[in-house]
Amino acid sequence: MKKVGVLLAIVFISACDVRQDENYLQSCSSDRFSAIAVGAAHTCAITECGVTQCWGSNTIGQLGNGSINKETAFTEAIQNPDTGQIGEHIVTSGGGEPTPAPVKNSENAIAIEAGYNHSCALTASGIVKCWGKNTYGQLGDGNTTNSEIPVEVASLVDVIAISTGYYHTCAVTKSQKAFCWGDNRSKQLGQDNMINSTIPIEVPVASIQKISAGLHHTCALTNGSLVCWGIDTKGEAQGHGLQKVSAIATGMAHTCALVEGSVYCFGGNAFGELGVGSFVDQPTPQEISGKFSRISAKAESMCGIYENLLSCWGQNAQGQLGVGDVENRNAPTRVNVNEGVLDVSVGPYHSCLITISGRIACSGLNMYGELGDGTYQNAKKFTYIP
Numbered sequence: 116m117k118k119v120g121v122l123l124a125i126v127f128i129s130a131c132d133v134r135q136d137e138n139y140l141q142s143c144s145s146d147r148f149s150a151i152a153v154g155a156a157h158t159c160a161i162t163e164c165g166v167t168q169c170w171g172s173n174t175i176g177q178l179g180n181g182s183i184n185k186e187t188a189f190t191e192a193i194q195n196p197d198t199g200q201i202g203e204h205i206v207t208s209g210g211g212e213p214t215p216a217p218v219k220n221s222e223n224a225i226a227i228e229a230g231y232n233h234s235c236a237l238t239a240s241g242i243v244k245c246w247g248k249n250t251y252g253q254l255g256d257g258n259t260t261n262s263e264i265p266v267e268v269a270s271l272v273d274v275i276a277i278s279t280g281y282y283h284t285c286a287v288t289k290s291q292k293a294f295c296w297g298d299n300r301s302k303q304l305g306q307d308n309m310i311n312s313t314i315p316i317e318v319p320v321a322s323i324q325k326i327s328a329g330l331h332h333t334c335a336l337t338n339g340s341l342v343c344w345g346i347d348t349k350g351e352a353q354g355h356g357l358q359k360v361s362a363i364a365t366g367m368a369h370t371c372a373l374v375e376g377s378v379y380c381f382g383g384n385a386f387g388e389l390g391v392g393s394f395v396d397q398p399t400p401q402e403i404s405g406k407f408s409r410i411s412a413k414a415e416s417m418c419g420i421y422e423n424l425l426s427c428w429g430q431n432a433q434g435q436l437g438v439g440d441v442e443n444r445n446a447p448t449r450v451n452v453n454e455g456v457l458d459v460s461v462g463p464y465h466s467c468l469i470t471i472s473g474r475i476a477c478s479g480l481n482m483y484g485e486l487g488d489g490t491y492q493n494a495k496k497f498t499y500i501p
Contacts, residue, residue, distance in 0.1 A: 146473070148474070148475050150469070153465060154233075157232075158229070160215065160469070166221060167224045168216060173211055173212055179234065179247070183263060211485065213483075214487060214488075232247050233245060236265065237277045242268070243274050248282075253279070253298065255284060270315065283304060287324065287335075296316060330367045341356070349368045349382045350381050350383075352382075353370075359374050361374070364417070365412060366429075369382030381398060386445075389445075424456065425468060429443065429445075452497055467486075478495065478497045
């Protein structure tokens with residue numbers, strides 16, 4: 116395996132580390148956040164008190180507040196800079212909420228995940244609730260009807276971890292069994308067919324401790340060994356047998372794994388998302404030198420935390436890396452944040468982080484208010500929500 120890159124050492128903070136006992140909930144702060152999840156155009160987070168809040172696009176109920184925000188289309192006159200001619204351009208706006216608002220029936224959440232247009236929360240009691248788009252059954256409630264409020268995933272209990280892909284969702288239970296539901300067009304549910312499922316189906320892999328759902332592939336950790344399934348056009352489902360894995364992050368067509376503090380990435384690399392200093396796809400694991408304990412992936416972007424400092428790499432067309440420009444990065448690049456970073460979530464077009472003081476800052480596309488700062492203005496650097 117090739118060893119390249121920069122030295123990284125990440126401090127790991129897990130959403131599941133949030134205490135939910137009575138004494139803690141009495142002393143927690145509703146203004147401090149403990150977990151963050153970014154979708155295509157919406158964002159969700161959990162406060163210290165276990166309350167879920169979401170903001171951004173709500174055209175299909177992905178904010179879980181019981182309502183839908185309709186988009187407004189209008190035309191504006193624009194001048195062609197080459198010909199000088201005046202033409203019309205269709206602009207779409209609205210359809211979102213630019214500041215955090217509570218999700219209905221979302222108390223006692225300890226983990227949050229966001230797919231492309233749906234979200235799921237894990238509660239302290241071990242059940243999973245999902246809301247938003249449900250075209251492929253990714254909400255897991257037995258039908259394909261979108262939901263504007265959280266619905267309980269059918270027949271699933273004692274859950275300890277969840278992961279949302281673009282259009283499918285997976286969970287791990289206390290008995291180390293994994294279940295997936297939703298889109299299965301590329302066998303990402305771990306079944307030997309291509310039939311979508313509206314309810315959880317057990318993955319035929321034993322002793323699963325962690326799971327990560329990507330676009331058309333899924334990877335899991337079983338007894339310290341990596342196993343992946345689904346589409347594998349760029350090598351994103353390779354890495355089988357990689358040992359001593361402690362965490363997994365899957366993107367659109369790539370996968371990264373933590374192995375005794377080091378990060379190995381493989382798969383598609385058109386935007387530098389593997390972080391190895393090139394833009395060449397790598398079907399075998401490539402090591403980025405350094406010591407890690409947390410990474411986040413979505414689409415073709417990556418971020419990692421080391422000593423409460425943030426580095427990001429990969430796709431940056433919308434400024435989602437927060438480095439101040441829109442140039443892609445093929446190696447980890449330090450991101451300037453004015454206080455220590457505890458958690459980060461990378462999305463296809465924007466990213467958000469939580470600082471050591473419990474505040475949230477976001478960067479990237481803001482068409483629907485997904486940055487949460489009360490505006491619809493894009494940002495190339497991480498901007499705090501009020």
